[in-house]
Amino acid sequence: MIENRPFFDTLTHVVLILGIALVAFPIWITFVAATHDLARMAQAPIPVLPGTHFWENLKLALAGKIISGIDTIPVWKMMLNSLTMALMIATGKIFISILSAYAIVYFRFPFRMTFFWMIFITLMLPVEVRILPTFEVVANLGMLNSIWGLTVPLIASATATFMFRQVFLTIPDEMLESARIDGAGPIRFFVDMLLPLSRTNIAALFVMLFIYGWNQYMWPLLITTDSSLTTVVVSIKEMLDSGERIPEWNTIMMTALLAMLPPILVIVSMQKLFVKGLTETEK
Amino acid sequence: MIKRVHFPTSPLPYLLVAPQIAITIVFFIWPAGQALYQSFLIEDAFGFGSEFVWFENFQLLFEDPLYIDTFGRTLFFSVMVALLSMSLSLLLAGFADRVVKGATIYRTLLIWPYAVAPVLAGALWVFMFNPSVGIIAYWLKQVGVEWNHFLNGGQAMALVIFAAAWKQIAYNFLFYLAAMQAIPKSMIEAAAIDGAGPARRFWTIIFPLISPTTFFLLIINIIYAFFDTFGIIHAVTEGGPANSTVTLVYKVYSDGFIGLDLGGSSAQSVILMIMVIALTVIQFRYVERRVEY
Numbered sequence: 001m002i003e004n005r006p007f008f009d010t011l012t013h014v015v016l017i018l019g020i021a022l023v024a025f026p027i028w029i030t031f032v033a034a035t036h037d038l039a040r041m042a043q044a045p046i047p048v049l050p051g052t053h054f055w056e057n058l059k060l061a062l063a064g065k066i067i068s069g070i071d072t073i074p075v076w077k078m079m080l081n082s083l084t085m086a087l088m089i090a091t092g093k094i095f096i097s098i099l100s101a102y103a104i105v106y107f108r109f110p111f112r113m114t115f116f117w118m119i120f121i122t123l124m125l126p127v128e129v130r131i132l133p134t135f136e137v138v139a140n141l142g143m144l145n146s147i148w149g150l151t152v153p154l155i156a157s158a159t160a161t162f163m164f165r166q167v168f169l170t171i172p173d174e175m176l177e178s179a180r181i182d183g184a185g186p187i188r189f190f191v192d193m194l195l196p197l198s199r200t201n202i203a204a205l206f207v208m209l210f211i212y213g214w215n216q217y218m219w220p221l222l223i224t225t226d227s228s229l230t231t232v233v234v235s236i237k238e239m240l241d242s243g244e245r246i247p248e249w250n251t252i253m254m255t256a257l258l259a260m261l262p263p264i265l266v267i268v269s270m271q272k273l274f275v276k277g278l279t280e281t282e283k
Numbered sequence: 284m285i286k287r288v289h290f291p292t293s294p295l296p297y298l299l300v301a302p303q304i305a306i307t308i309v310f311f312i313w314p315a316g317q318a319l320y321q322s323f324l325i326e327d328a329f330g331f332g333s334e335f336v337w338f339e340n341f342q343l344l345f346e347d348p349l350y351i352d353t354f355g356r357t358l359f360f361s362v363m364v365a366l367l368s369m370s371l372s373l374l375l376a377g378f379a380d381r382v383v384k385g386a387t388i389y390r391t392l393l394i395w396p397y398a399v400a401p402v403l404a405g406a407l408w409v410f411m412f413n414p415s416v417g418i419i420a421y422w423l424k425q426v427g428v429e430w431n432h433f434l435n436g437g438q439a440m441a442l443v444i445f446a447a448a449w450k451q452i453a454y455n456f457l458f459y460l461a462a463m464q465a466i467p468k469s470m471i472e473a474a475a476i477d478g479a480g481p482a483r484r485f486w487t488i489i490f491p492l493i494s495p496t497t498f499f500l501l502i503i504n505i506i507y508a509f510f511d512t513f514g515i516i517h518a519v520t521e522g523g524p525a526n527s528t529v530t531l532v533y534k535v536y537s538d539g540f541i542g543l544d545l546g547g548s549s550a551q552s553v554i555l556m557i558m559v560i561a562l563t564v565i566q567f568r569y570v571e572r573r574v575e576y
Contacts, residue, residue, distance in 0.1 A: 012378045019375040020392045026407040045421040096302040103299035122311045128532045129555040132539040133314035153310035186290045215400035217514040233400045263398035
């Protein structure tokens with residue numbers, strides 16, 4: 001801080017702490033709801049301080065006893081589905097994008113620019129906008145209710161391709177010259193030079209794409225009607241729609257907590273990579 | 284665009300771009316073409332055949348007061364989300380920029396809503412405002428406000444705006460903070476020596492200097508509110524009560540999958556595509572270039 005103003009310094013911290021309280025409050029209430037039993041959560045006003053039923057609710061949710069009397073698929077299985085989907089989307093996007101960026105930057109071949117513009121166009125066609133015809137394509141290919149139908153259509157990525165293109169363009173030409181003098185072919189150069197040089201970019205992109213994949217909603221909602229493929233994020237909405245019954249908030253909020261834990265852990269533990277990924281892919 | 288030094292012509296580059304191009308054609312360009320084609324068709328009442336009608340679907344849409352309302356509502360929703368989220372983030376980033384000790388702790392505690400899926404954000408807010416047990420609905424009742432977003436359209440809209448803006452605070456905060464930290468400290472110090480207080484420095488130096496970021500964030504937030512808030516609306520209101528929270532993307536989904544109106548839904552898709560193209564062009568052509576000092 002530039003000048004010595006004790007009052008203003010205190011105000012700074014007060015505002016920031018209030019801001020954090022505002023941002024964290026919904027998550028705090030979720031946590032509190034997950035620590036009380038059903039009887040307590042059914043009466044207003046609901047508590048703002050944690051109770052003692054955390055482990056009980058965790059067991060109920062993990063065992064699939066979210067709505068009493070009805071067995072749903074266990075939350076750990078849904079989390080496994082989410083993990084599979086997130087990992088496949090993240091690695092798939094990185095894999096096909098780094099390859100196409102390599103081709104576009106390091107090779108001269110007919111239709112190079114056509115391919116570049118085709119990839120660019122995907123940026124302007126988010127899945128939400130062309131949801132019905134894309135669903136039809138997946139249905140015609142017999143990919144409904146499969147992990148492939150869930151992930152492959154989301155794997156094309158213009159942003160990831162552009163990011164790798166930027167990274168490759170900053171690598172000095174002398175690298176390739178000397179590699180070629182030493183007799184390295186295109187595959188050797190890619191594996192031994194480009195991959196190690198773009199390691200941190202791959203990691204940063206992975207953090208972003210893992211969160212993107214884990215949090216997918218509209219697409220899995222339509223593609224997976226078979227409950228064995230349900231992801232944990234999609235399941236929350238089904239739990240909220242309990243029809244005539246009163247929603248069982250203790251187990252629903254426990255499931256919500258479990259659903260947001262992995263991406264939050266990824267962001268907080270890999271904060272530097274996350275910020276790098278965020279600023280590099282968006283511009 | 285291309286390296287001065289490159290590899291000789293061979294089939295290899297085709298193999299390298301093949302997976303990306305295959306997915307792009309099958310799952311992006313072909314469906315987009317289908318949407319365009321179907322937007323010119325009207326199915327007969329029994330679903331046996333369809334007739335080519337040129338722009339009739341579009342004409343019907345723009346004559347439909349429900350669609351025009353949805354247009355206005357989506358604009359209102361997006362602008363409110365952008366304003367609310369950006370002003371809160373600007374305030375927090377402005378103060379966080381002053382902090383020397385503990386800045387990373389503040390940042391860590393402010394960025395996690397980014398990781399929460401839109402539908403989960405919706406679930407959390409709908410739980411807090413639940414008319415029978417929700418804690419905030421209860422507090423509001425204490426001060427005399429009767430909250431029921433299942434019946435009151437205005438309250439339903441407010442709730443989706445809150446949830447959507449809350450989720451975006453982290454993103455805006457990070458970009459504002461980065462922009463402020465890029466301003467040379469000497470400039471701020473010089474102003475301080477000349478006697479400008481913190482508020483004056485903020486409005487006459489910092490705010491104008493970060494205006495490219497503001498413009499960039501405005502576009503990004505509007506794109507977010509248009510296209511990435513389906514989960515929030517689906518979890519909080521399902522478009523209700525009485526369509527009061529239906530946005531353009533939500534309407535494409537509900538007309539297509541619930542109403543099964545193929546032609547109308549496709550025409551809406553085409554209009555949305557045109558809007559995305561326009562927003563992308565603005566983002567690439569003008570953002571970070573126009574507003575510069």
